[in-house]
Amino acid sequence: MNRPLFVTEPSLPPLQALQPYLEQIWSRRWLTNGGPLHQQLEQQLQQWLGVSKLALFANGTLALLTALQQLRIRGEVITTPYSFVATSHALRWNGITPVFVDIDPSTGNLDPGQIESAITPETTAILGVHIYGVPCEVERIQRIADNYNLKVIYDACHAFGVEDEGGSVLRHGDLSVLSFHATKVFNTFEGGAIICPDDRSKNQIDHLKNFGFVDEVTVAAVGINGKMNELQAAIGLLQLEAMPAQIARRAQIAERYRRQLEGIKGLNLLPEPQLARCNHAYMPVLIDGQAALSRDQLYEQLKTHQIFSRRYFYPLISEFPMYRQLPSADPARLPRAMALSRQVLCLPMAASLEDGDQDRVIGAIRQEMGAS
Numbered sequence: 001m002n003r004p005l006f007v008t009e010p011s012l013p014p015l016q017a018l019q020p021y022l023e024q025i026w027s028r029r030w031l032t033n034g035g036p037l038h039q040q041l042e043q044q045l046q047q048w049l050g051v052s053k054l055a056l057f058a059n060g061t062l063a064l065l066t067a068l069q070q071l072r073i074r075g076e077v078i079t080t081p082y083s084f085v086a087t088s089h090a091l092r093w094n095g096i097t098p099v100f101v102d103i104d105p106s107t108g109n110l111d112p113g114q115i116e117s118a119i120t121p122e123t124t125a126i127l128g129v130h131i132y133g134v135p136c137e138v139e140r141i142q143r144i145a146d147n148y149n150l151k152v153i154y155d156a157c158h159a160f161g162v163e164d165e166g167g168s169v170l171r172h173g174d175l176s177v178l179s180f181h182a183t184k185v186f187n188t189f190e191g192g193a194i195i196c197p198d199d200r201s202k203n204q205i206d207h208l209k210n211f212g213f214v215d216e217v218t219v220a221a222v223g224i225n226g227k228m229n230e231l232q233a234a235i236g237l238l239q240l241e242a243m244p245a246q247i248a249r250r251a252q253i254a255e256r257y258r259r260q261l262e263g264i265k266g267l268n269l270l271p272e273p274q275l276a277r278c279n280h281a282y283m284p285v286l287i288d289g290q291a292a293l294s295r296d297q298l299y300e301q302l303k304t305h306q307i308f309s310r311r312y313f314y315p316l317i318s319e320f321p322m323y324r325q326l327p328s329a330d331p332a333r334l335p336r337a338m339a340l341s342r343q344v345l346c347l348p349m350a351a352s353l354e355d356g357d358q359d360r361v362i363g364a365i366r367q368e369m370g371a372s
């Protein structure tokens with residue numbers, strides 16, 4: 001029986017490497033609240049990612065919620081329906097109305113050309129998502145934001161380590177948010193971060209993630225408990241050591257998929273992003289009406305080969321019951337997001353995927369699509 005292959009496979013550090021960290025934690029009994037490992041991980045991530053300041057969080061969703069609080073976002077926020085549902089949930093938990101606009105079909109990212117017509121007097125911000133780790137059109141988005149006095153937040157949960165010609169993509173916008181969930185390129189089991197432009201905003205965010213405490217007796221804001229603990233930080237320090245090799249391995253896998261999935265009728269790939277560094281977080285393929293099988297048929301057939309692909313992102317956020325009554329959620333207004341969500345299938349992509357595993361995925365697809 002072949003081992004099951006999942007769309008993502010979490011990487012783990014060698015178990016024995018954890019022991020010294022556990023001994024440190026046990027002897028110090030400093031378990032959370034900005035402990036030494038937490039401080040060390042913040043510093044190493046700042047350096048590794050090439051960002052000025054970073055505040056760690058218990059998960060990406062709490063980081064998104066806090067980023068919106070920090071920028072005092074209210075009213076309406078223009079965002080994309082083509083993302084993980086937490087993107088819009090973070091708005092709603094802050095009492096903000098998401099306003100969905102259509103996407104650029106060549107990336108899956110929010111289309112800047114759709115933003116201006118969605119702006120109303122209630123609009124306060126744009127929340128973009130660097131889907132699959134491919135950056136949004138950050139300059140166009142910033143120009144619009146500057147013209148209309150809007151804040152810009154990036155859900156960069158897919159974009160760990162991604163660089164454009166100017167450096168880390170995490171420097172764009174007013175704040176960017178990362179997730180270190182088990183399924184992400186870099187994981188601390190659960191975890192996340194806000195990239196902060198300066199010490200002042202990092203300080204304020206550090207207060208917000210600790211109930212708003214500034215010191216023992218001063219609470220400066222309605223904060224939350226978003227703190228990352230020392231165990232998570234220890235995992236992060238170990239995972240970071242493996243990052244360069246893991247991203248390089250992902251690049252090889254992506255290259256091989258691109259070569260060996262060529263020439264299958266009805267199977268298309270998104271254009272290869274031109275970046276200083278990609279992270280190859282996902283391997284999306286698109287199945288159109290010319291294919292031997294529909295997207296959903298292929299998805300089901302792959303399961304019979306013990307290959308568990310995922311339809312990221314289907315359904316659209318705007319199709320879920322708590323959003324679909326919004327005027328901006330009307331599928332007729334989101335034709336390109338609708339189309340992409342009906343075509344996309346994300347294939348297994350992980351640093352631990354071996355050539356033989358990948359051969360199984362490619363072989364199964366070619367066989368099922370009548371291309372073998």
Ligand SMILES: *Cc1c(COP(=O)(O)O)cnc(C)c1O
Nearest residue numbers: 059060061084086157179180181
């Ligand atoms: C993973 C993810 C989140 C949520 O992050 P968690 O760490 O799981 O809370 C939000 N947005 C996107 C785009 C994600 O992929």
